[in-house]
Amino acid sequence: MNNEEEKEIRQEKERIDQMIVEIDHAIKKLHNRGSDVKSDALELRKTFWQDVTVNLDEPDDVIETFTSIKQQAELLSERERSHGQIHKRLKTLARLKDSPYFGRIDFKEEGEEVESVYLGIASFMDRNEEHFLIYDWRAPISSLYYDFPPGPASYVTPEGMISGEMTLKRQFIIRNGKMISMFDTGITIGDELLQEVLGSNATTQMKSIVATIQKEQNRIIRNEKSKLLVVQGVAGSGKTSAALQRVAYLLYRYRETLASENIMLFSPNPLFNSYVSTVLPELGEENMKQTTFQEYLDSQLGSHYRVEDSFSQLEFLLNEESSAYYHTRMASIRFKGSLSFKDYIDSFLDSIHLGGLYFKNIFFRGRVIVSKMDILDQFYQLDMKMSIANRIQIVQDWIIKCLRTQAKKEQKKSWVEEEIQLLEKEDYLAAFNAYKKKHRYKKDTFNDFEEEKKFLVKQVVNREMKPLIRSVKQLRFIDMKKIYQQIFTEQIPFTQELPAEWEQICQISITALQKNILSYEDATPFLYLKERIEGKKVNLSIRHVFIDEAQDYSPFQFAYLKELFPYSKMTLLGDMNQAIFLHSKDMVNIFQEDPDSEKETIVLTKSYRSTKQIVEFTRGLVLDGDKIEPFNREGRKPTLTIVSDEQDLKWKVLERIHKLRHRGYQTIAVIGKNANEAKQAFLALADQIDGYLMEKGSIHYEKGLVFIPAYLAKGIEFDAVIMYNASQKNYGREMERELFYTSCTRAMHELHLYSLGTESMFISRQPETTYDVLENYENMKLQERKL
Numbered sequence: 128m129n130n131e132e133e134k135e136i137r138q139e140k141e142r143i144d145q146m147i148v149e150i151d152h153a154i155k156k157l158h159n160r161g162s163d164v165k166s167d168a169l170e171l172r173k174t175f176w177q178d179v180t181v182n183l184d185e186p187d188d189v190i191e192t193f194t195s196i197k198q199q200a201e202l203l204s205e206r207e208r209s210h211g212q213i214h215k216r217l218k219t220l221a222r223l224k225d226s227p228y229f230g231r232i233d234f235k236e237e238g239e240e241v242e243s244v245y246l247g248i249a250s251f252m253d254r255n256e257e258h259f260l261i262y263d264w265r266a267p268i269s270s271l272y273y274d275f276p277p278g279p280a281s282y283v284t285p286e287g288m289i290s291g292e293m294t295l296k297r298q299f300i301i302r303n304g305k306m307i308s309m310f311d312t313g314i315t316i317g318d319e320l321l322q323e324v325l326g327s328n329a330t331t332q333m334k335s336i337v338a339t340i341q342k343e344q345n346r347i348i349r350n351e352k353s354k355l356l357v358v359q360g361v362a363g364s365g366k367t368s369a370a371l372q373r374v375a376y377l378l379y380r381y382r383e384t385l386a387s388e389n390i391m392l393f394s395p396n397p398l399f400n401s402y403v404s405t406v407l408p409e410l411g412e413e414n415m416k417q418t419t420f421q422e423y424l425d426s427q428l429g430s431h432y433r434v435e436d437s438f439s440q441l442e443f444l445l446n447e448e449s450s451a452y453y454h455t456r457m458a459s460i461r462f463k464g465s466l467s468f469k470d471y472i473d474s475f476l477d478s479i480h481l482g483g484l485y486f487k488n489i490f491f492r493g494r495v496i497v498s499k500m501d502i503l504d505q506f507y508q509l510d511m512k513m514s515i516a517n518r519i520q521i522v523q524d525w526i527i528k529c530l531r532t533q534a535k536k537e538q539k540k541s542w543v544e545e546e547i548q549l550l551e552k553e554d555y556l557a558a559f560n561a562y563k564k565k566h567r568y569k570k571d572t573f574n575d576f577e578e579e580k581k582f583l584v585k586q587v588v589n590r591e592m593k594p595l596i597r598s599v600k601q602l603r604f605i606d607m608k609k610i611y612q613q614i615f616t617e618q619i620p621f622t623q624e625l626p627a628e629w630e631q632i633c634q635i636s637i638t639a640l641q642k643n644i645l646s647y648e649d650a651t652p653f654l655y656l657k658e659r660i661e662g663k664k665v666n667l668s669i670r671h672v673f674i675d676e677a678q679d680y681s682p683f684q685f686a687y688l689k690e691l692f693p694y695s696k697m698t699l700l701g702d703m704n705q706a707i708f709l710h711s712k713d714m715v716n717i718f719q720e721d722p723d724s725e726k727e728t729i730v731l732t733k734s735y736r737s738t739k740q741i742v743e744f745t746r747g748l749v750l751d752g753d754k755i756e757p758f759n760r761e762g763r764k765p766t767l768t769i770v771s772d773e774q775d776l777k778w779k780v781l782e783r784i785h786k787l788r789h790r791g792y793q794t795i796a797v798i799g800k801n802a803n804e805a806k807q808a809f810l811a812l813a814d815q816i817d818g819y820l821m822e823k824g825s826i827h828y829e830k831g832l833v834f835i836p837a838y839l840a841k842g843i844e845f846d847a848v849i850m851y852n853a854s855q856k857n858y859g860r861e862m863e864r865e866l867f868y869t870s871c872t873r874a875m876h877e878l879h880l881y882s883l884g885t886e887s888m889f890i891s892r893q894p895e896t897t898y899d900v901l902e903n904y905e906n907m908k909l910q911e912r913k914l
């Protein structure tokens with residue numbers, strides 16, 4: 128190191144020390160303000176009722192009282208809000224104190240002096256609030272750091288483009304307020320830093336990547352224009368990372384108008400939800416709303432139908448090949464996920480304008496009081512030009528009117544008298560309280576016996592009628608199951624071709640519906656039809672929707688989501704090579720070009736997660752793998768161990784786990800092809816070693832050894848992956864390629880494949896140089912030859 132370099136390091140260290148002093152000062156100041164605001168809020172809460180005038184004598188007084196309470200409540204909530212903001216800022220300052228910044232650029236804007244810009248997770252100003260000591264990584268000027276090497280550079284601000292020259296680009300690793308290392312970088316954002324970050328151990332929670340965002344990823348993060356942003360990225364290319372930093376960016380860029388509750392992330396499973404949940408808080412932002420598509424389906428349909436989940440569908444496809452209706456179901460899944468099926472339902476909807484809706488009788492105390500035929504007549508009497516949903520609305524009002532008329536009639540019936548006699552004391556008291564409320568608490572007793580009786584009669588009838596009215600309001604009088612069933616029983620005029628297996632598809636669909644089962648492939652079409660009849664559901668509060676693992680959505684599901692969030696921008700992230708669900712393969716998928724002019728596609732080809740050796744192996748597993756570029760991080764080659772029986776498998780895997788632990792790896796996954804295999808592996812090893820079994824209900828995972836089915840490992844990563852049985856018997860079908868690839872690409876540092884008998888064709892077709900064959904292999908081959 129020369130003198131100049133030493134001097135630079137010293138100066139940077141001094142600056143960090145100064146920065147810590149400044150941050151400490153800001154923390155102290157804010158702390159004092161926080162205490163004042165907190166005691167203000169506490170005081171306000173204590174004296175809340177002293178400062179409002181409560182007078183309910185006259186209507187005017189009531190209004191005045193109301194206004195005074197409202198004012199007081201607003202004052203209190205304003206104090207509490209600012210206390211919340213102070214608390215949030217204090218947390219950010221604590222993070223800045225630990226690591227004030229991670230980058231520096233010196234930029235000379237045309238015609239200006241050189242300015243040193245330090246980048247951190249949040250901005251920080253000097254005591255006079257005149258200069259930025261640290262710039263937020265999301266500030267317009269910060270994009271220089273991600274987009275350019277030293278040399279000519281420019282960035283976009285709301286006022287226009289600013290050009291100039293970057294004279295220095297530097298990176299820091301600062302922990303506990305002390306500089307650990309510093310590098311000046313060239314073309315990309317420091318290989319050194321990225322090497323260091325990627326070389327560390329996997330964690331059970333995803334980390335933020337703001338210090339090392341790559342140029343292509345930055346395009347995703349800062350994209351503001353596209354209504355539909357499609358990110359196609361290879362495994363481990365940072366799709367999820369980019370999505371989460373994009374959320375943080377949007378929250379910063381539109382902080383006046385956009386809040387975290389206006390952003391929704393659809394993730395592949397609940398485990399993934401918890402995996403990503405710490406990234407935004409780490410960046411000082413609140414988490415966006417998170418859900419899974421399954422959760423959404425369950426919330427809409429789960430209370431009335433047995434909705435099959437996506438994993439059960441996948442398990443069927445993986446395990447039930449011998450089932451009599453396997454091929455029919457495959458065809459059914461394909462067709463029901465397609466836009467043709469959506470068109471088919473639309474044709475059906477056109478036909479039921481004229482006839483074919485089904486309703487249910489409405490019963491009251493065991494008698495039909497509004498018959499399904501009457502409802503049907505009422506519906507079809509209405510003007511055909513009105514939409515179905517509008518007509519349903521009118522019919523609903525009509526039924527409620529009928530129920531109200533019926534309620535009046537019921538009041539005169541003898542059962543009401545009997546019920547009154549049987550009223551429990553509590554029921555009577557409840558009725559009396561309702562009476563008092565109705566008379567604005569001005570009456571302490573019923574006026575006379577007649578009045579009491581009249582009131583109780585009404586109460587008793589209303590009590591019985593209420594649930595009925597509620598269910599009419601929920602449109603439960605529509606017989607949705609029967610209506611949907613017609614899709615499979617009626618001849619529907621349709622110009623496109625139906626699948627060759629249509630007849631059998633109809634049969635299996637009807638059988639399931641009769642058992643009240645909505646298979647996963649039926650759930651979205653059913654919901655679509657239901658909403659077309661009942662009135663479309665749209666969500667207006669969500670402004671940005673993110674769909675991770677988007678390749679696993681069928682075109683039908685995607686079209687449904689687009690209609691559900693008509694005013695949202697969408698970001699889709701996916702990788703066709705990880706399309707584990709049948710409907711997402713070999714058919715038009717949501718990534719394929721469509722003439723949507725507002726759509727922008729960004730392709731990520733570099734894989735950051737795994738070592739170069741693992742990527743060199745995994746890219747051979749997929750068809751267009753030569754486009755996958757490994758990040759240059761060295762590691763061990765993947766290994767293949769062929770074993771002859773279950774016992775051998777158990778001991779070899781156990782030995783491997785011990786070795787991995789010895790090397791310091793803390794998250795190790797034994798990945799099974801399905802839930803059953805993961806469980807078997809767990810049971811086989813449970814008496815020898817501590818580990819967790821992850822099942823589809825699991826919502827988080829801990830450091831250590833996990834046994835997990837491949838589909839649950841989607842989106843997450845481990846230090847080392849052990850594939851429990853990568854045999855040809857287990858992975859011998861072309862349709863299992865993506866599942867195999869997904870499992871292997873979960874590994875960051877080591878990948879070990881075990882095979883009970885001959886290894887899968889996905890392995891044997893790989894160049895031999897990409898993996899090491901261990902132990903028994905030669906013996907096995909010899910035996911095979913002898914046989």
Ligand SMILES: Nc1ncnc2c1ncn2[C@@H]1O[C@H](COP(=O)(O)OP(=O)(O)OP(=O)(O)O)[C@@H](O)[C@H]1O
Pocket residue numbers: 321324325334336339340341344360361362363364365366367368369702705735736841842843844872
């Ligand atoms: N720019 C980056 N700097 C540091 N780490 C990065 C960067 N980009 C990606 N990574 C790391 O690479 C790993 C994979 O990232 P991520 O999970 O976002 O990829 P993905 O494309 O969603 O993967 P998959 O589709 O395989 O689930 C993570 O550990 C992430 O932290």
